[in-house]
Amino acid sequence: MSEVKTLATLVLGGAWDATELGENDIQPESKLIEELQQRLITGFDDVHIQLVDRADFDRVTAENQALQQRLTTADQRNDELETQLADREQSRRAWFDQCQSLERAAPVSANIIGIVPMPPMEYDEP
Incomplete structure (x- = not known):
């Protein structure tokens, strides 16, 4: 990160006594201010x-x-979670x-897994 340049120093005058403060003064860094002015001024309008x-x-x-x-940390975590989600989706699709x-190769038959149709049950009526 570039260093902040000080364009001017505001000197706040100390207290003469409990009711009166000293004079304030601004000490400009003229060379930096002139460089800034050259960069920013493009016409007749003032720049504030x-x-x-x-x-x-x-x-x-x-x-x-x-x-x-x-x-940055949240973005990195988001990227990690998106990668995990894509991997899981790929695994799910493969499965x-x-x-x-x-x-398709071997259709499941009811007899193979032991399911046998039962005859209808008879109920005793009360």
């Missing part, structure tokens, strides 16, 4: 860039990386085809 707190940026970046890792070919 929002500056964010680095701690928030780092937190959101870490969350994004964690979510991406979870997605089914084998059973069909055996049935």
Whole structure:
């Protein structure tokens, strides 16, 4: 991952006392800002860039990386399960085809498996 470049540093002035804060200052990295301007400006329109707190940026970046890792893991598991399902389906089809070919080769007879037709039963009427 490429490194984040600092375009400017915001210096927040310390407290003079309990009621008054010091002056704020922005210290730009002029060379980086000029390079960014050359890349982004394509006409007469201004380009607006929002500056964010680095701690928030780092937190959101870490969350994004964690979510991406979870997605990658889930995708890998999904691929494994699809492969297992395809293998099982192939085995099931082979078993089914084998059973069909055996049935065609030697049809099952009721006498072979010991089924004998029984005469109708007689019932005593009360």
